[in-house]
Amino acid sequence: MSDKYKPGAGVDVGTSNIVVARQKEDGTFENRYHRNMLYALDVSDEATDLLESSNYLYVKVGDIFYVVGDDALKLVNAIGSGEVIRPMKDGILNPTLQESSELLFYIIKAVVGEPIKENESLRYSIPANPIDVDNDNVFHKMLLESFFKKLGFNPKPVNEAMCIAYDCNPVMKTEDGDVALSGICVSAGAGMTNVALSFKGLELNSFSVTKSGDYIDERVALATGINKNQIVRIKEKKLDLNNVDMSDRAISALSIYYDEVIHRVLSQIASKFKDSKSQMEGEIEIIVAGGTSMPEGYGQRFKKCLSDINLPFTVYGVRQSKTPFYSVSQGACIRAQADHAKAAK
Amino acid sequence: MGTFVDGKEQHENVQNTHQVVNTNIDLALLSALLSNTVSDAVSKQIGKIKVSSGTGSPLVDEFDDTKTQEKIAQSMLIERINKEANFDNLGNIKTTKKDQKSVDDTINMLSDLDD
Numbered sequence: 001m002s003d004k005y006k007p008g009a010g011v012d013v014g015t016s017n018i019v020v021a022r023q024k025e026d027g028t029f030e031n032r033y034h035r036n037m038l039y040a041l042d043v044s045d046e047a048t049d050l051l052e053s054s055n056y057l058y059v060k061v062g063d064i065f066y067v068v069g070d071d072a073l074k075l076v077n078a079i080g081s082g083e084v085i086r087p088m089k090d091g092i093l094n095p096t097l098q099e100s101s102e103l104l105f106y107i108i109k110a111v112v113g114e115p116i117k118e119n120e121s122l123r124y125s126i127p128a129n130p131i132d133v134d135n136d137n138v139f140h141k142m143l144l145e146s147f148f149k150k151l152g153f154n155p156k157p158v159n160e161a162m163c164i165a166y167d168c169n170p171v172m173k174t175e176d177g178d179v180a181l182s183g184i185c186v187s188a189g190a191g192m193t194n195v196a197l198s199f200k201g202l203e204l205n206s207f208s209v210t211k212s213g214d215y216i217d218e219r220v221a222l223a224t225g226i227n228k229n230q231i232v233r234i235k236e237k238k239l240d241l242n243n244v245d246m247s248d249r250a251i252s253a254l255s256i257y258y259d260e261v262i263h264r265v266l267s268q269i270a271s272k273f274k275d276s277k278s279q280m281e282g283e284i285e286i287i288v289a290g291g292t293s294m295p296e297g298y299g300q301r302f303k304k305c306l307s308d309i310n311l312p313f314t315v316y317g318v319r320q321s322k323t324p325f326y327s328v329s330q331g332a333c334i335r336a337q338a339d340h341a342k343a344a345k
Numbered sequence: 346m347g348t349f350v351d352g353k354e355q356h357e358n359v360q361n362t363h364q365v366v367n368t369n370i371d372l373a374l375l376s377a378l379l380s381n382t383v384s385d386a387v388s389k390q391i392g393k394i395k396v397s398s399g400t401g402s403p404l405v406d407e408f409d410d411t412k413t414q415e416k417i418a419q420s421m422l423i424e425r426i427n428k429e430a431n432f433d434n435l436g437n438i439k440t441t442k443k444d445q446k447s448v449d450d451t452i453n454m455l456s457d458l459d460d
Contacts (some may be wrong), residue, residue, distance in 0.1 A: 018436075023448075024440075027443075027445045028440045028441065028442050029440065029441045029442075029443065030439075030440050031438070031439045031440070032435075032437070032438055033436055033437055034435045034437070051431075057430075057431060057432045057435070058430065058431055059428050059430040060428070060429040060430070061426050061427070061428055062427075068432075068435070069436075099426065101421065102424065102425065103428070105422065106428055106430070107435060110430075110432060110433065110435040110436075111434075111435045113434065138414070139414055139417070142414050142415060143418040143422075145418075146415070146418045146422055147422055150422060156460060166451055166455065167443075169447060169451060180450070180451075180454065181451065181454060200454070201451075201454050201455050202458065322441075323441050325439075326439065326441060330441070330443070334452060334455070335455060337452050338451075338452045338453075338455035338456040338458075339456075341453070341456040342456040342457075345456065
């Protein structure tokens with residue numbers, strides 16, 4: 001296994017998904033992803049039969065089966081009642097779920113695997129401080145660092161939105177030529193949207209807002225009376241923001257809330273980054289990525305909303321990541337490889 | 346008490362004076378009640394009051410609690426519950442291909458940066 005990958009692992013510990021990226025020796029990136037959800041089922045003969053016949057993955061703790069990942073969502077949709085457990089909330093560990101936090105670490109370990117060499121570099125994504133809730137990012141960072149150290153890695157945190165810069169390389173155009181790794185990166189996740197202003201790979205400024213994918217799902221469920229898990233399915237399977245069927249209640253509500261969430265992010269960019277204007281002496285590019293940016297037409301919708309806002313920068317383009325779901329993990333992996341290269345210098 | 350002029354008692358203007366009444370009052374309780382009442386009234390007028398030192402700057406707890414947080418983080422990683430799983434590894438795999446020159450350029454640039 002150690003010959004297969006280049007040293008340096010990137011981990012996107014997201015509210016909705018855990019994604020681990022490694023680059024193989026042949027240059028391809030291998031992303032291992034797992035939906036960050038659990039569904040609790042009391043142990044019984046019927047439950048055991050169901051899990052075994054369906055090949056659902058689970059962890060048994062005392063008298064409870066915790067069905068994990070996609071299987072948790074499949075099961076809750078099949079049963080039509082109950083709620084999935086989300087071990088993370090608003091980008092950080094959900095402090096109210098004590099047992100599931102221990103399960104979360106068990107699951108992360110099963111997704112990340114072992115280091116390929118002693119003290120292998122690893123970068124794990126962390127959100128920027130949110131502007132709308134009082135979250136303890138410092139503790140979250142410390143907890144993950146302790147956890148990855150325990151697994152035998154040399155871990156360091158990396159801002160989630162900066163990972164998008166490392167993966168997609170935004171370019172600023174100046175009179176003197178192009179400046180690499182410079183621009184605005186938006187990581188639209190489930191629990192949060194993270195935004196960073198990058199200049200030559202350095203984080204000049206960053207923030208996050210908690211009204212993101214989960215917020216859209218919750219508001220649409222409230223507005224339409226449709227179960228939130230079904231809304232998630234509709235969003236992932238049917239939503240096309242270029243082609244909105246306004247006769248469909250769920251689709252039209254999703255479109256309206258997407259507009260709100262994008263406008264909120266752009267307004268905050270205009271407000272929070274205005275003091276950094278002097279350092280960006282050129283026309284910049286905005287890169288969008290993350291699971292919430294995956295519906296068809298998200299990039300065009302973002303551009304349309306951008307035309308309503310006065311940003312402190314001249315923006316020459318909005319680019320959607322070619323691999324929006326994997327940009328954070330791949331960017332973290334590239335950053336970890338740079339750590340390895342630096343140590344070898 | 347007033348003064349006597351021509352055998353008649355003359356009273357001074359007693360406005361703004363109070364009759365002294367001796368009662369048994371818990372001074373600590375009285376002080377707390379008064380200070381709460383006053384601070385409530387003031388905060389209604391000017392908003393919440395920040396406790397300040399003599400120089401007027403807010404009092405800040407400067408105790409470094411990093412070690413406490415580290416210990417709490419480590420204590421949260423102790424496995425306290427027995428778990429049996431029907432898997433060893435988790436996750437689906439998706440491979441992607443990127444321009445290797447661009448990746449190498451980024452790695453070179455980042456390897457010159459501090460954390």
